[in-house]
Amino acid sequence: MYDPDLDRRTFVRRVGAATGAIALAGCLEPGADDEVGDGSANDSSESAGDAMPRFPEIDDRPAAVYRPTHRESMRVLEPITAGEYTLAPMLSYPHPFWLVTGGDGEDEIERVDPEQGRGVHLMVTLWDAERGIVLPVDSSATITVFRDGERVGAPRSPWPMLSQEMGFHFGDNVPLADDGTYTVEIEIPPVPTRTTGSLEGRFTDRETATFKFTYDQAFRDQVVGGVEYFDESVWGEPGALKPMGHGGVPYSALPPAEEYPGTRLEATDGSDTDLPRSGDAAILVTLLESGSRLAAGDDRYLLVSPRTPYNRVPLAAMAIRATVERDGEPVDGANGIALEETIDGEYDHHYGASFADIRPGDAVTIEIESPPQVARHRGYETAFLEMPPIDLAVPEGPDR
Template sequence: MNRRRFLASAGVAGASILAGCGSVENQSTRSPPLVENRPDATYYPTHKEGMKMIGVGDAGDYKVGLTYSYPHRFWTVTGTTAEQVTIQDDDSVHLMASVWDPDTMTVLPIQSGVSITVSSDGETVADKQPWPMVSQNMGFHYGDNYQLDGEGVYEMTVRVDGMTERRLGGFADRFGDAGEMTTNFEFSRSARDDIAFTEYPDQQGSRAALDLMKMEMMPTSQVPAPDDLPGELLGTGKGSDEVYAATWLSEAPFLDSGQSYLAVSVRTPYNRVPLPMMSIDGAVDIGGETAYDDSLSAAVHPDIGYHYGAVVEATGDPSVTVETVGPSQVSRHEGYETAFLGTPTIEF
């Protein structure tokens, strides 16, 4: 199985996007020491990094934005365990790709994956799939540290695979095919080292989170507030720091007579960033009878965003139990690596 897949068994080059004010220094091969006694929850990180735009373009049905920053540490997740990926001496940049629907500006987590190919003078310098990731200031994206062959101009090709998630509403007939976007990137160490880098010695480790970046050329990866979800809100619950919001749709264009739809939206606290690539089971009881007892499928809908859902062959007032079989398998930037690793059961 490809390392990027969910492990169920266990443009305008040079446009700056600043992550805040503060001293700027060369952080290309180091980061501040990690917070001691980190909570098993979202916490304020030791620092945040700005980033610079490489380019934005169309990739079939998708819109893609490619940015870069300093190489930095992050954590991959296998099952319920997070493992740190450290910065290597020859890492040049951390590349980040965002994918969204250009009509609704909905950020699209795609389980089938994204790949980035870096070329110079017709020769491939790097070709790999970046990790699906969440960070406090950027939200959901695909990222990894890349090694470049010195300063110069590179051709960057981002390939987005077709979505395997269920697409509903206005997304029903879209995003099934792969697409590519290519842009040029002029890399220099001085431009990279001019990216903002801010430390937080007084706030690090506290139960809080950085604000999401405001990006003119790319949307923010947020799901709707619970009260803004369509249908009847059944309630919210907190798991291992992630927030679950369940809604019940008794009418929708994709439903037949006698059907309902259960949607469970799982998001980070504070910023409502979706948490993809989970394994979730759901049970629905209506009038004392079991109407559904099976897995919930990953899905996207323009008004719900990324969520886990199921068509239920019944109508009425439901009682719902949601069991997390496997937590989100996305990689984490600092401040998220100790959170969202449990397997809670929540009743609505």
């Protein structure tokens, strides 16, 4: 049986004694075994030279959001302000995460492992202090680490990431060879996504934020001792961990479906979920009335809001296309209309476009041309990959 207390002690002892920097294992080749040891769920074996224990892995992870084996622990630093941005740095032990390599399906995701335990997993949540909306950041942000005025390693571009506990953020594993006080400089690019409503025209400047932290045995004791391991009976079960409550740091939860105006489109596949699903993503699709501030002229605005199914975290960096058909014939051309990724002061993150001719009774197909191109923490790495089209209908009758 897996002994979490033993692994905590081993981790603290070995991290304290390790002298090498983290070496990222790089990307696994498609089809390579990304399990630990013999791949069993309660395997905690260590290979020679590892400076940290392997967390237990789960056999046959579902192609959906699932409950991981443990809840991570971290140190949350004081929020800082840079121009129009507010950001909160968070630090944990180095750990694996998964990258999406540009396609769909499980062969298009690659695991990145820290081979040794010296260093931190640095995470940053970025938001608009006026509205409390967490802002998307692409991989053009940069992180540079200094110690005693000297740069430590090369600047790195953090990954946009999804986490059940922290929601949308950006981060990376950062190797640190020695204990001491470090200064981190983060260069924040303009928000790459279209902004509308109260956010329109904002976040167009590149800003720099700086903070310090101490990396020592006390830090390692804190983040390792705070790990919460769950009973093996719930590993891999459908569900998600509750968001962590960090005072003053917003969580990137989208509004509930019932708070969106307009006519909610209905799934035609007979599914009994509250929202249509694709690749385990819950996808809200609503048609705003003509005259909406988001629509062009008298057009109607089709708003598509993909989110994680339990914590309503937005799914960024997707390519989505909508096609409208009437009596079996396309209305806006055979290829449909590409939806633009948008972050709005009222409706938050979504994808949308104006449609000049869309009526009750029309069939609407939402085609996901590219799944979310964001890195994932445990519990999200097998979801939102293979995302088939969703067939919907514009209902007859009043808006709802």
